[in-house]
Amino acid sequence: MSAPPGSGPLQRPEASLEDIRRAFQSLTTADWVKLDAYAELRIRVVGISAPGRDPYYLFMQAMNSLETGRRHWYPDNVDLVKFLTDAMWSISSNWARQREATGYVQVPETDLIRYSEQGEELESVLEQAQSQDASPEEQLIRSEFQTQEQLVKEIEGLFKDNPLASLIVDGWTARMKGREIIEALNIDENQYRTAARLVRRRIKARWPKGMPDVR
Amino acid sequence: MSAEDDPRRPLDGILEGLSESVAREDPEELLEEARTAGQGPGSIAQRLKDIALAALKKFEQRKLETAREAYYLRATKGPENKASVASTPDERKRQLSAILQSNPEIGAVLTAQHREFESLSDEDVQSALEDLAELGFLGDPTGTARKE
Numbered sequence: 563m564s565a566p567p568g569s570g571p572l573q574r575p576e577a578s579l580e581d582i583r584r585a586f587q588s589l590t591t592a593d594w595v596k597l598d599a600y601a602e603l604r605i606r607v608v609g610i611s612a613p614g615r616d617p618y619y620l621f622m623q624a625m626n627s628l629e630t631g632r633r634h635w636y637p638d639n640v641d642l643v644k645f646l647t648d649a650m651w652s653i654s655s656n657w658a659r660q661r662e663a664t665g666y667v668q669v670p671e672t673d674l675i676r677y678s679e680q681g682e683e684l685e686s687v688l689e690q691a692q693s694q695d696a697s698p699e700e701q702l703i704r705s706e707f708q709t710q711e712q713l714v715k716e717i718e719g720l721f722k723d724n725p726l727a728s729l730i731v732d733g734w735t736a737r738m739k740g741r742e743i744i745e746a747l748n749i750d751e752n753q754y755r756t757a758a759r760l761v762r763r764r765i766k767a768r769w770p771k772g773m774p775d776v777r
Numbered sequence: 778m779s780a781e782d783d784p785r786r787p788l789d790g791i792l793e794g795l796s797e798s799v800a801r802e803d804p805e806e807l808l809e810e811a812r813t814a815g816q817g818p819g820s821i822a823q824r825l826k827d828i829a830l831a832a833l834k835k836f837e838q839r840k841l842e843t844a845r846e847a848y849y850l851r852a853t854k855g856p857e858n859k860a861s862v863a864s865t866p867d868e869r870k871r872q873l874s875a876i877l878q879s880n881p882e883i884g885a886v887l888t889a890q891h892r893e894f895e896s897l898s899d900e901d902v903q904s905a906l907e908d909l910a911e912l913g914f915l916g917d918p919t920g921t922a923r924k925e
Contacts, residue, residue, distance in 0.1 A: 579837060586829050592804035594822030595811050603796035607789060618828055625829060629836045647800050658789070710788045717791055734794030735787035740801065758798035759806065765795070766814045776788070 577635045582628065585642040593643050597621065600647050604654035606773065608661060624649035707777040720764045726757045727764075853911060861915040862906045866899040873902050876914050883909070 577585070601617035608620075624646045627633040633652075635645045708716075714735065721727040726749070733743035744754050765773065799807065811818040863869045877883055877894070897905070909915055 579833065579840065583830075583833055586826070586833065589826070590804065591818055591822040592808035594825045595818045596799065596802070596804040596807045598821045598825055599807055599811070600796060600799045603792055603799060607792045607796060618825070621825060622828065622832060625832045629832075629839075643804070651796070651800070714787045714791065730794070731791060735790045737786065737790045737793065740794070740797050755798070755802065758794075759802070759810070762795060762798065763810060763813070766810065770814055770816075 575636075577637050581637060582635070582642070585637065589642065596643060597646055601650055602772065604650050608654050608657045620650050620654055621646070623653050627653070707775050710776045713774065713776050716768075717765065720768060721761065724757070724760060726753070727760050730754070730757050731761060853913065862903070862910060866902070869899065869902045869906055870897075872915075873897075873906055873909075876909060880914070883914075 598617065598621075601621045605617045605620050624633075627649055628635060628645075633645075633649050635642070640648070718728070718731055718735075721731055726747070729747060730743055733746065738746070740754060740758075744751065747754075808818055811821065863872045874894070906915065
């Protein structure tokens, strides 16, 4: 069995539960907001109308993976926020791949544990999502949603007055990474970040409660 | 339908791009964005923090439970029980006989396996006593099993 990445002899040890607790206690409001914003977007990547979608659930899975040893956190290599965003990326990407292959998300047994704020185990997302078939009422509601193409057009329309933001959104729709877009447009990191902020802010202003469901 | 024709791909791309931009963003900037959007960053942070701390508490409880089980197993398989198996073949046979007299149901199982008590080899006796020790029969002078 190979050792986890970063576990060489000169490596400081993996974080203990106490290290993790201390790290959580020291997170700022801004750090928590970042984790929340990231979880919200990643759960939408899984499926914009996936049943039982819930950013808190995704966050819990990242925490569970830490506890069960499926992922290892070495605080000297990466901070807790980065560790958790990487974990959420990995988990949600797996779910998204499953959705592409099968049309729905099969959450593994090991990912089912979920807690209330009081530490009680809650009904799992899988239990919530067990019925793959939408009820007639749900089907009626879904039929009134705009299509994914319509939503993309609407998003693109928000940046017609800003060529750089518009090009960045074009890059995203072509599945380019930030680094690739920066290179292709010959811009620097700051220019990219500034334009990406504008994109996020306009999307948030257009849909303050989150992007709409689509069919 | 090929992956390239999937109507989700452009939308997925936008969502991937947005999430990547959040991952590389300064948290203070995201805090400001949340404030501007009137999202109540304090309550967002508190909710996530409560979930994280509740989960940590649960992890700690599970660790405690695991440690307790490990301690219990060590205690029941510990040196005191091994020591309580008699040291010579004759003593072991007498010890087993005493337990079987107090617990005829065990005698029935044992003789079903080995036909006759007298025909048990010393190895059989030793093995039976070790099994009974694990079940707690040897820790009690009356030769009855430990009550849970």
